[in-house]
Amino acid sequence: MKPVNFLKGVRVGFRWPRFQRFWKASLIAIFILLSCFSFSDAGWTLNEQKPILLSVLAQGDAVTDPEAILRNALPIDNRPVRQFQGALEDIEKNLKGKRWGPIKKDLKDASFVLATKKDAILASIPEAKKSQAADILDHLKADLIELDDAVSVQDRAAILSQRQAMLSQITTLEELMVQGFPFEVPEQYANLPLLKGRATVEVKTTKGDMTIVVDGYSAPVNAGNFVDLVQRGFYNNLPFTRSEDNFVVQTGDPAGAENGFIDPKTKKYRAIPLEVLVRGEEKPIYGATLEDSGIYLPELVLPFNSFGAVALARPSTDPNGGSSQFFFFKFDNELTPPGFNLMDGQYSIFGYLVKGKEVLGEITDKDKIISAAVVDGLQNLVQP
Numbered sequence: 001m002k003p004v005n006f007l008k009g010v011r012v013g014f015r016w017p018r019f020q021r022f023w024k025a026s027l028i029a030i031f032i033l034l035s036c037f038s039f040s041d042a043g044w045t046l047n048e049q050k051p052i053l054l055s056v057l058a059q060g061d062a063v064t065d066p067e068a069i070l071r072n073a074l075p076i077d078n079r080p081v082r083q084f085q086g087a088l089e090d091i092e093k094n095l096k097g098k099r100w101g102p103i104k105k106d107l108k109d110a111s112f113v114l115a116t117k118k119d120a121i122l123a124s125i126p127e128a129k130k131s132q133a134a135d136i137l138d139h140l141k142a143d144l145i146e147l148d149d150a151v152s153v154q155d156r157a158a159i160l161s162q163r164q165a166m167l168s169q170i171t172t173l174e175e176l177m178v179q180g181f182p183f184e185v186p187e188q189y190a191n192l193p194l195l196k197g198r199a200t201v202e203v204k205t206t207k208g209d210m211t212i213v214v215d216g217y218s219a220p221v222n223a224g225n226f227v228d229l230v231q232r233g234f235y236n237n238l239p240f241t242r243s244e245d246n247f248v249v250q251t252g253d254p255a256g257a258e259n260g261f262i263d264p265k266t267k268k269y270r271a272i273p274l275e276v277l278v279r280g281e282e283k284p285i286y287g288a289t290l291e292d293s294g295i296y297l298p299e300l301v302l303p304f305n306s307f308g309a310v311a312l313a314r315p316s317t318d319p320n321g322g323s324s325q326f327f328f329f330k331f332d333n334e335l336t337p338p339g340f341n342l343m344d345g346q347y348s349i350f351g352y353l354v355k356g357k358e359v360l361g362e363i364t365d366k367d368k369i370i371s372a373a374v375v376d377g378l379q380n381l382v383q384p
Contacts, residue, residue, distance in 0.1 A: 064331065065089070066213070066306040066352035067171065070198075073218050073301045074174050075182040078124040080117035084110050084140075085170050091163050095156060103159075107148050114141050124177045136173045140166055178217070183283040185220055189273065191384045193228035194220045199377030201230050201351075204370040205240075207363050210356030212310055216380060218277045218301045219284065222312050222322075222350040225272045227381050229261060229324055230372045239368040245330070249363050250313055252325035260323025272312060274319035275348045277301040289319055290345030304343040307331040308353025308360055311343075328353060328360055 063069055068089055087110040094102040113121075118137055125133040143166050150158035181196045195216025203210045216223040229235060235252060242250035253259060261270045277284040279299045290298055304311070309329040314322035329343065353360060374381075 062303070062305040064306050066308065066354050067167070069302065069306055070213055070215060070352060070354075071167075071171055071174060073215055074178060075217050076124065076174055076177040078121060078174075078177055080113050080120045081124070081170070081174060081177070083117075084113040084121075085167070085174075087113070088163055088167055088170070091159065095159060100151070100154065103151055107144070107151060111144060111148075114144065121173075126176070126179060129176045133173055133176050136169050140169055143169075181220075182217060186286060189221050189286075192221055192270070192272070193224035193384065194382045195223035195227050195377075195380055196220055196382055197377060197380030199223070199227050199380055200375050201227070201372055202375050203235075203356075203372045205359065205363060206367045206370065208356060208359035210308075210359050211354050212351045213354050214310075214351035214377070215302060216350075219275045219348055219350040221286075222272055222275050222348045224381060225270070225312075225323075226310075226326065226350055227374055227378070228383070230374055231378065231381070233371075234261060234324060235369050235372040237368060237370065240363055240365050241325075242327070243364045243367075247330055248327040249330070249360060250325060250327040251369060252313070254324065260325060270323050271320055272322045272348075274312075274314070274322070275350075276345055287320055292319075295345065298345055300344050300349075302349040302352075304329050304347075304349065305331060306352055307357055309349050310351040310353065311347040311349045314347065322348070330360070 063072070071085060087106045090106045091103055094100075094106065114137065121137065122130055122133055143162060147159065147162045147166065150162055178197075185194055195214060197216050199214045199216070201212045201214060203212065214223045214227055216227075229252075234254070238251055238254065240249055240251045241253050242248060254261070258269065262268065263270045273286045274289065275284045275286055276290060277300065278290070278295065279301050285293055285295075290296070302309075307330060309331065311327055311329060312322040313325040313327050314320075
């Protein structure tokens with residue numbers, strides 16, 4: 001059976017010349033501006049209420065590191081730890097340009113946070129986990145001294161290695177801050193598996209191994225569906241049905257006439273809704289693309305900014321028609337500028353590739369998944 005093209009029509013957008021993308025962005029900007037005004041005999045006047053929900057165009061470089069995106073997606077509210085995290089993440093950008101002055105400032109800012117705001121960081125940690133968090137902060141303080149030494153001698157390899165180790169500790173620290181699940185999933189999806197937290201999935205392919213972190217905090221329905229199917233062994237031995245340079249690698253189409261998963265209990269196609277969380281909103285938007293919802297240029301919690309973003313494939317005409325097919329997005333900075341990504345809000349991201357980028361880059365439609373397994377976080381899967 002020829003696989004259904006669950007991304008039909010999207011590819012065209014990625015072949016536009018640059019001036020056409022800017023032309024479309026300009027039209028959107030003009031529409032947004034005009035929507036804030038009304039015209040009458042008195043002339044143009046500013047509306048007191050915004051007619052549509054809008055997001056500000058992102059400034060600066062897109063965050064492309066999947067682990068940084070996942071850290072930022074954690075449902076926590078602790079400014080000091082975010083300041084410390086931001087200072088360390090900023091080092092890599094400055095290191096590329098050999099900007100030693102700004103790097104030293106990043107270290108100074110990080111040191112200031114640890115020296116003055118330890119109690120404020122620990123205030124977000126549950127009592128039972130405070131001892132573990134305090135140990136992490138002590139390790140970070142010692143590691144910061146070693147990082148400063150590496151910066152002093154401009155040892156690039158040591159700087160990157162030490163910084164990455166520290167960011168891993170920060171991830172653990174921030175995960176300790178999460179208390180409970182951040183929102184209630186709509187009752188209409190209570191009959192679906194939900195992932196209330198995160199899980200790690202290892203995928204073995206004919207080209208090598210890959211590791212995915214699945215984020216149920218931001219996309220519990222889509223993430224729960226994926227983890228449930230992995231746990232069932234659904235993806236084992238399935239082929240990659242689509243592989244395009246600088247676009248996507250797609251899989252998850254089962255053998256036979258069906259295009260998705262048939263639930264053995266209901267004997268019906270398990271349809272999964274579009275699920276997109278806009279930063280600043282309490283819960284995801286379900287069932288409609290952001291464009292159809294009147295939301296333009298959004299800042300998403302899980303954006304298509306990273307090579308290997310994992311998202312649910314769906315029929316081009318049905319936002320709620322996804323099931324088992326998913327794709328890895330091959331992020332390209334030229335095609336995915338910050339604040340104007342043609343994929344954001346059109347498809348549901350539920351995770352990111354954190355290991356195996358080189359493997360993803362080599363996969364073709366001649367390859368297949370040998371096996372997929374949940375290696376961490378299965379306890380977060382809630383069955384209906």
